[in-house]
Amino acid sequence: MSPMAVPIADYVGLSAVIFFIGVAGVIVRRNPLIMLMSIELMFNAANLLFIAFSRAWLHNAGHIFAFLVITVAAAEAAIGLAIVVTVFRTSRHVDVDDIALMKG
């Protein structure tokens, strides 16, 4: 078996950076579509980690997990977009700051 060319810690670091870029996207952006994309980024960061660890352990459970995450992400994107559409269909602008009927 061939050892990994790149230390595992580098993969973790890379994925962590991507993950937190995703998190930052959710926090700072007001466009729900971008928010959904940021969430996709977070999932992808996790996927990268799964696959890197899979390779490190030479255990394909990580692949399966990544596959499941992709499936779920797809379903989530579909439902999320549907909700975004229903929420903003009547509105003239797309801004999560505008949807705050409930608070307190």
Place this chain on the structure above:
Amino acid sequence: MIVLALVLLPILAGIIMLLIPAREENPVLAKGAGTVIALIEFALALGARDSEFSLRPWLSRPFESSFHFGATGISFWIVLLLAVVTFSAILAMSVPRQRQFVAQMLLLEGTMMGVFLAKDLLLFALFWDLMLLPVFFGLLGWGEHPATAWRYFIYNFAGGLALLLATATFGVLFGSTDVIGRTDVHVVGSWVPWIFIGFAFAFLVKTPVWPLHTWMPPTYSNTPPPMVAVVSAVQSKAGLYGLIVICMAFMPDYLKAYAGVLIVLGVISLLYGAVVSLVQNDTKRIVAYSSLSHLGLIVVAICSFNAIALQGALIYIIAHGLFSAGMFLTLGYVEAREDTRSLVRLGGLGAVNPKLAGALCITSLAALGLPGLAGFVGEIVILTGVFQAGFIWVTILALIPIVIAAAYMLRLFQGVMNGPEVEDLPVRRDLTWLEGIALAPIVLALVVLGVNPHALTTFDPAQYNATQTQVAQGVAR
């Protein structure tokens, strides 16, 4: 079984009464049914002495707990008092929505029966919280200011929660809560002071003791008279009862360690209640603050660690129950007739209502500790014991409120009954025979216990030499 019936009969009857649809409203029938049940309760209570009922287990882990009731020791007397007072209260009342009120009264009786009959701490805690509810709803439904209901409830529930925590901890440490009246209970460990504080807090709020008392005056003045009679007569005794059968019986060392604090609080209550009573204008508030004073004396008695004082406490518990119930009922009759409780407005009723005046007179005299009535016996026996225990200054301070009590009780009695007749009060009617019958047992008991309190003693003189713990257990057993 008889003790189980004592607890369940009024509760079930109350629930059934509540469930009857409103269109079947019949005040006389409701009152009649309530009276009959109260009478049955009285008969059962008479026959319940030393009977027990136990069904186990309720819980087996984390501690053992069972459905254990017993009318032993002091429980019997308090239960008897409860039965008498409830009977009197139901018999001659007139409030709107009578059926629902009678139901609340029965629920109150049943839940308080549970408190005083429970031999299991968990059961005790359960009924402890439960007995708040009928009063709460009574205040909500029939009180003048519903806000008072919340004050009553929140204060007492805070105490109930402390009780809950203490009970749970006690159960864990000792492994069983089926302990009331047992003599082999010794809890040790660093937790015990906290358990003790939890129990003591609950009991002192309920009693109440200064400065935890502020729920009481508004509660007493707002609750309908039949209910406040029962509450002041019996419910306020739950704290003292708990102090004796739980704190003193199981944690005497800690009670002793904190006795100084409790005695100081008791003495403050004594003096505080007395001087505040002196200037109140609401008749029921006067009695409320006087209760603070009287119950403070019992706390002092319990914490003085003297067998005679404890004996006096038992007598005074019953005596205070009788005279405060009598006073609240009588003042209730006055209020029902005149639509006011203000001493400023009342006056001169005695000329037209000699029987009413007589009733108020006897109960207020018992309250001020007139020799020959039950209140005096309690006071003198308690103070004899407290003095013997070496609390000389406490005794001296405790004597002052007796003088003040004479002043405020007479101010109350004379303010209502004596003086020139007030012109603008409505036309009045003297005590009806029903009201007379309602008051008769209370007055009779006050006189009988004043003349011969021996009947009440639960232990023989030989026990005067026993340790305090043994006495407390004897009281509970």
Place this chain on the structure above:
Amino acid sequence: MIVNVTNADWSAIAPTSIVAVTALVVLIADLLAPKHINRYAAIVIASIGIIVAGVIAYNQFRSGVNYGAFGGAFILGGFSTVFEEIILIAALGSIVLYSAIGREDRIAGAIALMLWSTSGAMLMAGAGNLMTIFLGLELLSLALYCLCGLADRPTSRESALKYLILSSMASGFLVYGMALLFGASGSVALADLTQPALATNPLFWMGAGMFFVGIAFKLSLVPFHAWSPDVYEGAPLPVTAYMSVATKAATLAVFARFMYAAIPSGIGDKLLLPIWILAAISMIVGNVGMLAQHDLKRLIAYSGIAQVGYILTALAGGTPLGLRYAIYYLAAYTFMNLGAFAVAALISGDREEGSRLANYRGLGRRHPAAAAFMTFFLLAMAGLPPTAGFLGKILILSTSVSAGYAWLGVILIVGTAISLYAYAKVIRAMYQRDEHAHVHEAKANVPLAWASAVVCFVLVIAMTFYPLTPSNVLPLVK
């Protein structure tokens, strides 16, 4: 490596499968049934499916079987079945509320979604590896996102969006944590997380931390709670009822399994400390948050935040009895919540009037029975006797004391005191003598909701006097 999938494996997930299949049957029946009966057809079919699943789960519980199906992906045993039962009860209690609420043409779809959500929750209850946890959670959540948005109210859609984005974000943390856990242990099985070497593995610690973020979000512990009041308020009444119990039950199952069966020995106290701290904060914040609410669902959301704190208090210390009493309290909480929602459904019309607390003003006179039930359930949540809430608190207090977490017990007491104040405000409104209140009239002719309230009432009382805590759960966690 070949794993044989046997009949036993399929029977292990039989209750779950039945629920999932029932959802399909509901959808098909909706197409076939005449329009005027399709609401009841859906409810009845769903109820039957749930009851059958419940009976099967009960039999599994009785038979004491305990094995890992699908290579350990799903662990059948007393633990999973108990949680499955609670989740099924929550689903049943919520689905019958659809008889009082909601649009005719979407009921079948909603019920189907709720059933799938239920099956996801049940999978979480029995999950033996991280994948099942993740998928169960997503199945549960995805269905709930849709369910939240199904009502034709702006608030409903808003709640769906908020729930979706926040929950997905939390899922991101969860799945990232799972990735780290996988990296630490080289396996997705929970059982492999007990390797002693992991106690010092940074990957494990950070993975567990991010995993707990996801769990804490689902449990709506402070500060991960912010979504729940808004989402509860916006979601349709039956969905809120379901969500308030099922998500918590399923997540608690996952958390309990994790803390009892997936932590290297010796680091439990340190690893779980943040959770207990959050539980303590939640008990205070949840109860305090109730004080100024105007909406019943919102109030129950805050109440739920606190109640989860209570349940975690029972778990603190990781004693076997703690687990039992956590389950006991969870069951009690289920019945209390469902009962309250049943009453809310009773006085609701087409626009969920039962949700706004203003509509409860004077209920004590207009509809004494409904008011009495509501009072009872609220007081039960506050822990007044003779309710299961009372006994549950006693049991939790005693376990927390014996496990050395008495400080949590004290906070529980403080929180309870605050909560009473909040519940009392609702009750006060109900019994207020306010003659001029312009309020919605109760329908009060919904037999299913009535039945639900009565059953909950009876069970809450019965559980006090006959505390049926499952006795043989702990050995079956692993």
Place this chain on the structure above:
Amino acid sequence: MAAFWILGITLIGSAIWCITNTKPVYSVVALLLNFAALAAMYLTLNAEFLAVIQMIVYSGAILILFLFVIALLSSGVTPFSVGPNKLPRIGIPAVVVLLIALGFLTYAVNRVTANAFANTSPTSPVGPVGTAGVFGSVADFGKALFTTYLLPFEITALVLMVAVIGVILLAGDQAPYVASQKQAEEVRREMREAILRGGE
């Protein structure tokens, strides 16, 4: 090694581009770039099947969906815009907090040594990409998916079913359910009030 850095920089760059773009369409493009880079990275990690799936599912399905929605929402009289920012000062604290989290995460994880993974027994050997039967191959993946991980796989079916039914229910009939015209007006008034009140 070089591939990792190139791809890594591409990943980070495209991710930042994605979340900073003002136009959602450009974000989609950035995301596409990101996904493609990720797929390439999967290849370097012997996960060729996942790389393919990544391209097909993400780029082929999800991103197209995003584009459709963007088009749908922009199709009104005016292109959709962004309202007033109600949390104007959240950006800097957010970045600070995230950097702290990132720092602690990477600090913690960097303490793990590579030999932590040495003592493992591979389920299948590592070979050239595309070779059947070795780690990461379709066969290897498929066998695991349908045996060891059968249950998760089954659940994904339910997940997708939920997505389908849910989207149908959500995006289906949007007309408010009202019994009468009068009630419809009331509903509208109520909605207006609800919006004005800002939720109590």
Place this chain on the structure above:
Amino acid sequence: MPVHHVMGNEGNYPYLLALWLLPLAGAIVNWAFGPQLKSAAGALGSAAIGVAFVATVLMWGAATQSVPSTGGVNLVGAHQTLFSWLPGFDFGLLMDPLSLLWALIITGVGFLIHVYSIGYMDGDNAFARFFAYMNFFVFAMLTLVLSDNFVGLLIGWGLVGLASYFLIGFWFFKPSAVAAARKAFVLNVVGDVGIMFAIFMIFASVHSTGFGDAFAFAGSYNTGWLFAICLTLFIGAAAKSAQIPLQTWLPDAMEGPTPVSALIHAATMVTAGVYLIARCAPLWSQNQDAQMLVGVIGALTALLGAILGCAQWDIKRILAYSTMSQIGYMIMGVGVGAYEGGVAHFFTHAFFKAQLFLGSGIIIHALNNEQDVRRMGGLIKTMPFAFVAMLTGVIAISGIPYLGSGFFSKDLVIQGALQHGHPWLYAIALITAGITAYYMCRMLFVTFLGQYRGNVDPSDLGIRHPELAGTSAHAAEHDEVHAHAPAWLMNVPVGILIVPTVLIGWLMFGGENSPWAHFFAQQFPHPALPAAPISETLTAVIAFALVIVGIAIAWARYGVAPAQQNAVERLRQESVRMPAVLTNAFYFDYAIDWLFVRTSQLLGTLFGRFLDPQVIDGAVRETAFSAQWLGTLVRSFQTGLLRTYAFLLVIGATCFMVYYAVAMGAAK
């Protein structure tokens, strides 16, 4: 439990029970069936007391029967144990010479006053109630004097206070009567409390409250405690017997009907303090300090009462102050150790003071409740019988040698003070005797000599506030004309009382060998005393001289012819020039009011209006508010904005990561 030291011969004494319980039975019957009994109530009530008197007389033999002495306490009398009150507290009746003497007065004089009351109270709305209270009083007083232990004594003590309260406030529609009744009761409770405290100390010392036990161990008390016991007992005595500083209730107590004043506030109840000290003679004899204290207080009260008696215009208040003064004598007597003398003065005082009150009652009744002597005058012509009655009483109280009973007893007291080594008290007592003669004669002359002044405008007589002075205020309320009962009902008892008033003092004649000394031979301790520096005869001469001076001054001021002619103007002058310190009774009322009443009320107001609602409740409210404030705080985080929630989530997650990174480091 300690051994019980019983006093007297244990036995069953039906007469004892009868005399004790008959008045109670009378009270209950009168109270319960008053409206039905109508005028028969008076006869019934009187009969009950009369029979009790007969029973008392029949007890004479048993009560004076001595017991074979076992040392320690002198044992004499009859004792009957009744029941166990509490474990260790037995309850019984004891009749020894001391109790017998009191019981005789209570039932005997009581009977006469009851009969008198039938006439006096005739026509009152609450006729039966009056007799119920009176009978109840007799029962209570008998309980007091017959009890064999301190608790029983205290019960009687409290019950007589209650009866006194009822009877002072008998006309409860009068605010002044109501206030007077309350004042009397509260001040008496102060005394009750004193006795209670003494009981605690006695119980703590001897584990019993029985007289026998308490006295048997009298020598064994710690000196300080013994003084404290005596002091607290004396607080009780002072309150009941109107001694300084607790005397202020007695003049006000005259609001009650006159027979009440005669029986309770002159003859019997107010002398309970004397009884108590005489009863506790074994204790007092052991403690010089207590003797000194009580003697001084008694002498001061005697002097003060006499001085105040000179400044009163209300006939009953004059008599009230004289009562206070005379009780001062008694207290001084028993206080310094001259027990026979003090008790003798009680005995004679009971007769002559009852005589005086009943006599004044005849006048008041005849003048339609007029009590101000300034509005009387010249009554000797219209009411000669009343004059005779009053004259014999005045002679007796003034101590005219051999003509009235007061001479003998007062002499015993005065001489006793000297003999027991208190020359200053002796001097005060002598001076007081002179003043007594002055003010009693003043009352007599103003009332009976000169012209009738009832038709003079009150302001001409110096009566400033007629409506407040009680002159005609309640006359108006009894205006309705009713048939008076036959006059003999009132006159006969007064006539009967003249006999003992004049003659009974001869019992004390003869020093050591008098029947009086024999009667108490076994009752009181008789320590050997040095001979007094002034002989008894010389004392009598000095006293008589002072009395003559007093009478002469009174005669010069009110009796001589010019004074009689100018009576209106002279009385006005005297009224106007009366020193304020005297009209305000040395400001005792103000002092008590400011020191205790107002202080308590102020504290009560402070606590009830401020501390309770503002501080204690305020603290609770603040707690509730802070919970509410926390609720608002929680709500402020709940902005409704999705991004806030996300940010909260991230902050939480960051905290988690920080914790785990640190905790992991610690785990390594």
